[in-house]
Amino acid sequence: MSVEKELQTRSNHSCELCAATENLQLYVVAPKDGTYAEECVLTCSTCLSQIENPDAIDDNHWRCLNDSIWNPEPAVQVVAWRMLHHLTAKGVDWSQGLMDMMYMEDETAVWAKALVEAAENAIVHKDSNGAVLSAGDSVVLIQDLKVKGANFTAKRGTAVRRISLVQDNPEHIEGRVDGQHIVILTKYVKKTK
Numbered sequence: 204m205s206v207e208k209e210l211q212t213r214s215n216h217s218c219e220l221c222a223a224t225e226n227l228q229l230y231v232v233a234p235k236d237g238t239y240a241e242e243c244v245l246t247c248s249t250c251l252s253q254i255e256n257p258d259a260i261d262d263n264h265w266r267c268l269n270d271s272i273w274n275p276e277p278a279v280q281v282v283a284w285r286m287l288h289h290l291t292a293k294g295v296d297w298s299q300g301l302m303d304m305m306y307m308e309d310e311t312a313v314w315a316k317a318l319v320e321a322a323e324n325a326i327v328h329k330d331s332n333g334a335v336l337s338a339g340d341s342v343v344l345i346q347d348l349k350v351k352g353a354n355f356t357a358k359r360g361t362a363v364r365r366i367s368l369v370q371d372n373p374e375h376i377e378g379r380v381d382g383q384h385i386v387i388l389t390k391y392v393k394k395t396k
Contacts, residue, residue: 269301343361
């Protein structure tokens, strides 16, 4: 039997999070690979779109977690915990209480927290105003910078296009100024649109 068929049978052909019965899709709960039904959840399109884009969470839709946190399937518990974590971080008042009531086996809790802890420990590059920088962004220097080893000064207001991020240091980016590839401290740049 296919994984999707197993999920449909397990869930009685309804979303395992909100119990909707239309537009059901298989969702693989990372970091698993979806080889087995135990690594997946059957979700509706509404739940899936918000799981994949937590910034677009509709707080009221997720009140369904009041029931789904008690689901015996570890994959469902993991997704429920992660969504409650997002809601709590967003400041939704009822989510912390629900999270406190939730019980998971130790192995399931480790699975639930794996991606959250990885995201929290990820290196984030921010400009002088606190805007998050990504590889390929453009920035402007906010003060004159003497470039060591190149014998020139990069002037305030100089645009640096298509920056790259130094992966092991959140305070360093790289870019080209006057034809030279240089390392720049993030506190001396401002992201441009």
